[in-house]
Amino acid sequence: MARKTQWNQGARAAALGLVLMSAGVGPVSCQVADAVGPSVSADAEGASPISIAATDAGERMAIGIRDTRLVAQITGSGTPNATAERWDVYGTDLGHMFWHRDRLYMVFGDTFGRGGRRWGRHWRSNVLARLAPPYLRRDVLRMESMVTGEDGFARELLPSRKVDGVEKTVIPTNGVSTGRRMFLHYMSVQKWHGAGRWDVGHSGLAYSDDDGETWIQPESAVWPTGSGFEQVAFVRQDDWVYSFGIPGGRHGGVRLRRVASEQMLEPGAYQYWDGAGWVSAAEEAATLVSGPVGELSVAWNAHYRQWMMMYLDPARHAVLLRFAAELTGPWSDGEVVVSAEDQPGLYAPYIVPLREVGREVWFTMSKWKPYNVFLMRMTLGDLPVRADKPEE
Numbered sequence: 001m002a003r004k005t006q007w008n009q010g011a012r013a014a015a016l017g018l019v020l021m022s023a024g025v026g027p028v029s030c031q032v033a034d035a036v037g038p039s040v041s042a043d044a045e046g047a048s049p050i051s052i053a054a055t056d057a058g059e060r061m062a063i064g065i066r067d068t069r070l071v072a073q074i075t076g077s078g079t080p081n082a083t084a085e086r087w088d089v090y091g092t093d094l095g096h097m098f099w100h101r102d103r104l105y106m107v108f109g110d111t112f113g114r115g116g117r118r119w120g121r122h123w124r125s126n127v128l129a130r131l132a133p134p135y136l137r138r139d140v141l142r143m144e145s146m147v148t149g150e151d152g153f154a155r156e157l158l159p160s161r162k163v164d165g166v167e168k169t170v171i172p173t174n175g176v177s178t179g180r181r182m183f184l185h186y187m188s189v190q191k192w193h194g195a196g197r198w199d200v201g202h203s204g205l206a207y208s209d210d211d212g213e214t215w216i217q218p219e220s221a222v223w224p225t226g227s228g229f230e231q232v233a234f235v236r237q238d239d240w241v242y243s244f245g246i247p248g249g250r251h252g253g254v255r256l257r258r259v260a261s262e263q264m265l266e267p268g269a270y271q272y273w274d275g276a277g278w279v280s281a282a283e284e285a286a287t288l289v290s291g292p293v294g295e296l297s298v299a300w301n302a303h304y305r306q307w308m309m310m311y312l313d314p315a316r317h318a319v320l321l322r323f324a325a326e327l328t329g330p331w332s333d334g335e336v337v338v339s340a341e342d343q344p345g346l347y348a349p350y351i352v353p354l355r356e357v358g359r360e361v362w363f364t365m366s367k368w369k370p371y372n373v374f375l376m377r378m379t380l381g382d383l384p385v386r387a388d389k390p391e392e
Helices: 085-088
Strands: 003-005 046-053 058-072 094-100 104-110 126-131 145-146 169-177 182-194 195-207 222-224 231-237 240-246 251-258 271-273 289-293 296-301 307-312 317-322 335-339 344-349 361-367 370-382
Touching: 046 317, 058 335, 085 145, 085 195, 094 361, 104 370, 169 231, 231 296, 240 296, 289 307, 296 344, 307 344, 317 344, 335 344, 335 370
Parallel strands: 094 169, 094 344
Antiparallel strands: 003 058, 046 058, 058 370, 094 104, 104 126, 126 145, 169 182, 182 195, 195 222, 231 240, 240 251, 251 271, 251 289, 296 307, 307 317, 317 335, 344 361, 361 370
């Protein structure tokens, strides 16, 4: 049974300091698939407004978070996907997703066999799963298969040296497909420091032309530490691939860059948003959302005709949600989706990119204990925006 976490939204009402107009905005070439899942009423009684959107009918609506539920554990032993028993995935994290050839793929970070993270057996820096349609059958993201080795266990995609202070691990931060080719953005972590801080030696792109079975890491598609895009959230729109980037760790702000899809592997081809237009100098990139910002994801909400950004805020010990009519912003104030008080050890929220994301938003979220990935469901509510009563 789903566990429900509900908050007194009125006690922490957010001010509506931003009106977002959304006409004509949307992902022209986003990849989609059918979504199957329970329908939840969007009654927003008591919900706190995040931003204002215009519906297709022209009605102005405020958006509020009604409730958030922990639905199911996705990975680990004894779960519906039986990842431990099938692929020796007893403990793992992340679980961000991307579409490729009309199939949904899920990418994980550091992964361990029997004993989980505590014992470190059969450590793999990253693994990849293929999900099975319908993707939310009976409230479970069903895994059909994983990229495996000859032993049938989930296999590491991008190798790491596993030497502390040199290259401790290689973490995939997001994936995207440009048609026949898959891309994974990764960061080479030199050392973990705790408290949301770690050293990154470099970040880069890897690609696969055989549906994720083998990966190539070109030496030319590498960015040195300090780029501000050590971790990214991809959005593909028209002929462009956009990257929302943050530095290594969880304490920097969000910036935005883009590149033509056929030039993904060419660092010199990227353009950066400076607050007014696109420029070629990375150092001129503007901060769209001030830190501290941890792992993040960005997705289009078709019902509200708004972009959603979800991320970990370590200062507030919570997952936050923001809206914007344009990828370049302005972005609304952040509102708490779920807090560590209710779900201890939470991090890495990734929106499930279903065909129609609307009032009901599904996302994955990791928890440090038991070091596994969980499926979450957030319900948004419509709040009519009433005109102010004229003075008599």
